[in-house]
Amino acid sequence: MAGLATGGLPPRRQGLMRRRARRQRAFRWVVVTVLGVFFLLPLLAMLEFTTRGAGGRLSFDTWRLLFDWGRLRATYPDLSVGITDSAGLVVLTVLLMLVLLVPTVIWVRLRLPRLRRVVEFICLLPLTIPAIVLVVGLAPVYAWVTYFLGGSSLTLTFAYTILVLPYAYRAIDAGLSSIDVRTLAEAARGLGAGWGTVMWRVVLPNIRSAVMSAAFLTVALVLGEFTIASLLNRSNLQVAINLLGKSSAGMSVAVSLAALVLAFVLLMLLSLVGGRRRGIPKENNS
Amino acid sequence: MAAVVTRPAEPASDNRGRLSRVLTRGRSLLGVVPFFAFVAVFLAVPTLEVTIGAFTGDDGQPTLSNVGALMNGYIVDAFISSILLSAVTAVLGAVFGALLAYVLVTAKEGGLLRRVVTAASGVLAQFGGVTLAFAFMATIGLPGFVTLFLRDNFGINIYSGGVWLYEMPGLVLVYTYFQIPLMVIVFLPALDGVRPQWREATESLGGSTWQYWRRVAGPLLAPAFLGSTLLLFANAFSAYATAAALVSQGSPIVPLQIRSALTSEVVLGQQNLGKAMALGMVVVVAVVMWLYALLQRRTAKWLG
Numbered sequence: 001m002a003g004l005a006t007g008g009l010p011p012r013r014q015g016l017m018r019r020r021a022r023r024q025r026a027f028r029w030v031v032v033t034v035l036g037v038f039f040l041l042p043l044l045a046m047l048e049f050t051t052r053g054a055g056g057r058l059s060f061d062t063w064r065l066l067f068d069w070g071r072l073r074a075t076y077p078d079l080s081v082g083i084t085d086s087a088g089l090v091v092l093t094v095l096l097m098l099v100l101l102v103p104t105v106i107w108v109r110l111r112l113p114r115l116r117r118v119v120e121f122i123c124l125l126p127l128t129i130p131a132i133v134l135v136v137g138l139a140p141v142y143a144w145v146t147y148f149l150g151g152s153s154l155t156l157t158f159a160y161t162i163l164v165l166p167y168a169y170r171a172i173d174a175g176l177s178s179i180d181v182r183t184l185a186e187a188a189r190g191l192g193a194g195w196g197t198v199m200w201r202v203v204l205p206n207i208r209s210a211v212m213s214a215a216f217l218t219v220a221l222v223l224g225e226f227t228i229a230s231l232l233n234r235s236n237l238q239v240a241i242n243l244l245g246k247s248s249a250g251m252s253v254a255v256s257l258a259a260l261v262l263a264f265v266l267l268m269l270l271s272l273v274g275g276r277r278r279g280i281p282k283e284n285n286s
Numbered sequence: 287m288a289a290v291v292t293r294p295a296e297p298a299s300d301n302r303g304r305l306s307r308v309l310t311r312g313r314s315l316l317g318v319v320p321f322f323a324f325v326a327v328f329l330a331v332p333t334l335e336v337t338i339g340a341f342t343g344d345d346g347q348p349t350l351s352n353v354g355a356l357m358n359g360y361i362v363d364a365f366i367s368s369i370l371l372s373a374v375t376a377v378l379g380a381v382f383g384a385l386l387a388y389v390l391v392t393a394k395e396g397g398l399l400r401r402v403v404t405a406a407s408g409v410l411a412q413f414g415g416v417t418l419a420f421a422f423m424a425t426i427g428l429p430g431f432v433t434l435f436l437r438d439n440f441g442i443n444i445y446s447g448g449v450w451l452y453e454m455p456g457l458v459l460v461y462t463y464f465q466i467p468l469m470v471i472v473f474l475p476a477l478d479g480v481r482p483q484w485r486e487a488t489e490s491l492g493g494s495t496w497q498y499w500r501r502v503a504g505p506l507l508a509p510a511f512l513g514s515t516l517l518l519f520a521n522a523f524s525a526y527a528t529a530a531a532l533v534s535q536g537s538p539i540v541p542l543q544i545r546s547a548l549t550s551e552v553v554l555g556q557q558n559l560g561k562a563m564a565l566g567m568v569v570v571v572a573v574v575m576w577l578y579a580l581l582q583r584r585t586a587k588w589l590g
Contacts, residue, residue, distance in 0.1 A: 020495065028389045032399075035386055035466070039410070042421040042463070045431035049424035104321040111314040119318075122325055128575045129333065130524030132541045133564040136548065137332025137339075162328050224413035226527035231548055238416045242531050245420060253424045256417035263413045267405040 043257065050254040062254045076251060082240025085153040089236060090222045092157040094215050097168050100161065102211060105172050106203050109181050123169035126162055131227040134159070142232055153234040160228070164221050168214040175210020176203075209273050216270040220263050336568070339561035352562035361543060361563065368539040369570070371454065372522035375461040380515040382462075383469020390470070391477040404474070407467035415527030422460050422532075426451055452532055457539070460528050465518050472517055476510030479589030506588055513581035520574045523567070540567055 053059025065071055073080040101123075108115050126134070138159055145155050181203060188202045204211070226238035237259060244252040343349035355361070390400045410418070426432050426444065436442040450456055480503060488498040526541040537543045540563060547560030 024392065028392065031385050031389050035382060039406070039463070039466075041432065042418075042425040045425035046421050048431045049429075100321055100324055104318050107314075107317040112318065115318065119321070122329070125329065128520075128568070128572050129329075130526070130541070130567055130571060132524065132526040132544055133336060133567050134332055136544060136560055136564040137335035138328070139548070140335055141328065141331055158324075158328050161324070220409070220413055224415055224417070226415045226530070230527075230530065231545065238527065241420065242416050245423075245531070249420075249423070249429075253420050256420040260409060260413065260417050260421075263409045264406060267408040268401070270408075271401050271405050 043260070046253050046257040050250055050257065052250070062250050066251070066254050066258065076240075076244060076248070078235070078243055079240045079251070079255065082235050082237045085235050086223055086237035088154050089157055089160060090219050092154060093160045093164065093222050094218050096157055096161045097164055097214065097218050098211065101165070101168055101214075102172060102204070103199055105169070105176060106181065106199055109176060110185050110198075120169070120173070123165045125165075127166045131163065131225075132231075134162070135228045135231045138228065139232065151234075153229070153236060156225075156229055156232070156234050156236065159232075160218075160222050160225060163225065163228075164214075164218045167217040167221065171210050171214040171217060172207065175207035175213075178210075179203075179206045212273050213270050216266055216273070220266055223259060223263060336561050336564045339558045340565040342558055344558070352558045353565075355559055356562055356566055361540075364537065364540045364543045365566065365570075367454065368523055368541075371457055371461065371539060372519045374458055375465045375522045376515050376518035378458075378462045379465025379469045379518045380473075380511065383466040383514075383518075384473055384511060386466065387470045387473045387477050390474065391480075403470065407470040409467075410464050411468035411471055415525075416531040418460055418463055419528050419531035422451065422456070422463070426459075452534065454538060456532060457529055460532065461522050461525065464525075464528070465522060468518055468521055469514055472514045473510065476507060476514075476585055476589050480506065509581045509584040510589065513578050513585060516574050516578040516581070520571050520578070523571060523574070 050062045051058050051060060053061070065075065069080070104119065108119050142155070142159075145158065149155050184202050184206065185198050188198045193202065223237060225236065226242065228234075229236040229239050230242070237255075241252045241255050241259070244255070340352055341348055341350065343351060356365075386403070390403055393399050422430075424430055428445070428449065433444055436444060445451075451459075484502055484506075485498055488502055493501070524541075526545075529539055529542055530545060533542060537546050544560050544563050544567075547563065
């Protein structure tokens, strides 16, 4: 690129541009190296910390224990409960978010366009209400939830659905903006489809990747949530890690690292899904 | 607009037609009832609970004493520390995050570096909390990797002045660790909006690199940079998990004060003090987010 652009320039300018490119490359290396060390060092330290055996030797006991579910449950019952609760919460929250948000957003676009601003405002509202504030107001609400549904940790799914609203809404809204919902719906209605069919078999398949990314973001957020679970005295993965830190530092660091890696893999998958979405219109155009 | 999708409207003068349109309208509204009901219970009620509770005394009578109690020395200190912590980490995060974002923008498009760094940023910025606190305990805690390495190889004791990891300096360090990635995420779109033609135009008019940044790119990116910094501030100000996992003694910042108000046995006459502090936090975050929205609009106009 640079070579093509500078082809017609006098040699002095060419040298200038080469020098600048070199300087830019050096600058980039410095930034990447310094920040890379800053960000990778704690992760490496976690790995070193969890593989530290007696007498300064390498030991993978912690990791072997972490991946041996039966033994883990016997050794650290709180941790296994936290992991199961978080897994359940992930499934429930993704389902609740999808059931609540996807039909509403589509419906508002098709039938109640005047409500769109209102729904958007509500969905983005949790961004201005810190979780620590939400939990203060949620305590009395959860007294009722406990009364009706019991004190299971899985009831946290209601609060988590509120927390994921901004991220899920943005993803789904972006997906809907990229297709012509109205025309699709009209065409389907004209061919005799009911509203259920329009949503389930016409619109939903067209925003599949947006729904996927909303689901991925939900999974990451639920796996990382601590504030509400901890202050409402429920258990989840993060609460268990924090509790474990007091008694068995090695294991809690190992679980932390595993959780971070898991979240990273999820978001990598998300970026691949997102990359494919952006690729599709280009194919159609050509 | 809605009429296009619904069945063809009958003449407006016809009463039955009007009735059926009202019915259709009503049925359309039914579709959004579950969403609004859920949001009312789990978002509106908690918000009202905090707002009303902040102005209610233990006897259920309206009072200003909770809000007045915010002027107590230790709460004022907590707000000042929270604001300082958020401001310092927001500026650090903004500067380093912007540098990293610039490197990503100039890297190959769709390349591995950009993809990996973006995904990792997403994890560290939003997943963080407890896990990051433990990451730093494993790094520079007393038995941490770096602590031991420096002590054994260079004889340096990083804690010669006291163990600072579990206090404010530690919070600054760990907060910066999740602020930089957040900056990368929110600032990247703005940098993507900068067109290479602007630089070429500057050069063809004889401008230097310095002039380009000072006169063209700088002013264009300034609203986005400031806006992102505000968002980082709100993010740090709202954060709870990291501090809760790291700080076990005392409550230097507001979220931890709220924790102790919630978990400790209620001090007489201060049942709703936690709600007043929560309301104070909402006010700060709301002001910051309002400014952010203003700057965001400017950014969208220039770099959209």
